[in-house]
Amino acid sequence: MAMTMHVDIVSAEEEIFSGTATFLVAPAQMGEVGIAPRHTPLLSPLKPGEVKVTSQDGEEQFVFVSGGMLEVQPHVVTILADTAVRAKDLDEASAIQAKERAEDALKDKASEVDYAKAQAELAEAVAQLHTIQKMKKRMGGGS
C-alpha cells in the first residue's frame, strides 16, 4: 500500500478539503512544490493558484486557493487558504477606507439626527419647487 498523508485545506471562513493523499502539488511563493508523504517540515506562503491533491486511488482533485500558507509535517499537510487575493497595495487601500469611515463618523456627531433634519429640509425644498413650477405654468398660461 502506498504511503499516505493527511491533507487539510481550511480558510478562515470554512473547511474546504480534508482527506488523505499520496501526493500534493501547491503553488508556493518560490515556485510550485510537490509534497510526498514524509516530506521534511516546511512552511511557505502560497501564491494564488491551484492545489492538486492525488488521493490513494490515483484520483486527482483540484482546489483553487487565492493565496495562503502551506505547512508541511511528515504525515500532515495543512493549507491555510486566504479568502481573498491579498496584495500589499490592496490591503493598503482598504485600510485607508477604514480610516476614512472612522473620520466620517467622527465628523458628523449626530448623524442620525442630521439625516432626519436633512430629509425634512429636502421634502420642504421639493414642495417649494413644485409650487414654483405650478405657478410658472399658470403664469405662462395666463400671458
Place this chain on the structure above:
Amino acid sequence: MAGAKEIRAQIKSIQNTKKITKAMEMVAASKMRKAQDRMAATKPYAQKMRSVIGHVANSHPEYKHPFLQEREVKRVGFITVSTDRGLCGGLNVNLFRKLVAELRAQDAKGVEIDHCVIGNKGQGFVQRLGGNIVSSITHMGDAPRLEEMIGTIKVMLDAFYEGKIDALYLAGNEFVNSMTQQPEVIQLLPVQPIEESETAHHWDYIYEPEAKDVLDGLMMRYIESQVYQAVVENVACEMSARMVAMKAASDNAGELIGELQLVYNKARQAAITQELSEIVAGAAAV
C-alpha cells in the same frame, strides 16, 4: 373604567405587536442556527494557525517577531465588536459595561486609548464616550466576510508595527450557549506565549523564502482570524439574544392581552347589565 371600544382597540394593537415580535423571534432562531454553523466552520483555521504559530514561536529563537515582544505600554488599541442593530436584549449594554470597566482600568494607569469599532452600536457608543476612533466598519450583515475587515484590522496592526500602540485588545461577546452570552475582553497583541506540548525533541521548518516573511504573513493572518472569529461569534450571540428577547416580548404581549380581555369582558357585561336595568326601569315607570 375605559369603554369597551377603547379596550378592544388596545387589544388589537397589542396583538399586532405580538405578531411582529413572534416573527422576529422565528427569524432570529433560524438565523442563529446558520450563524452557529458559520462559527463552527471558523474553528479549524484558528486552531491550526495557533498550533503553527506556537511551534514557530518556540522553535525559532533567532528571529523574534514584534507581535511576540512585550514592551512598555503607553497607548493601547481596543477592537470592539458589536451588533449593527438593536432589539437584542442586553447584549451590547453588557459588552459596553465590561468595556468601560476595562477602559477605566487602562485610564487609571495613564494609558491612552485608540479605538477600532466593528458594528454600528459600538461606533455610536464609543463616539458618545468621546473615544478616539481610528478605524471602523459597520453594516456587514449576517454573513460577514473576512475580506471586508482586512483594512479595518490593518490600521491597528500598522499602528502596532509603528509603535503607536503597545498592546491590542479585543472586546466581544462569547457564545456560551443559546441562552447565555458572555462579554469578554482578550489581549491580541502582544501575542500571549503559546505553550507547546512536545518539547522533547527539537525540529524546525524549512522556511521559504525566509523565516521573517513567513512569520509576518502568518501573524497578520492569525490576528485577522481571531477578529473574524469574534465577529462571527458576535453574530451568533446577536441572533440568540434577539431570539430570547423577542420570546420574552411575545410572552409579555400574550399576558397583556389576557388581562385586557378580562377587563373587556367585564366592561361588556357591565354595559349589558346597565342597558337591561334601564329597560326594566323604563318599563316599570310606564
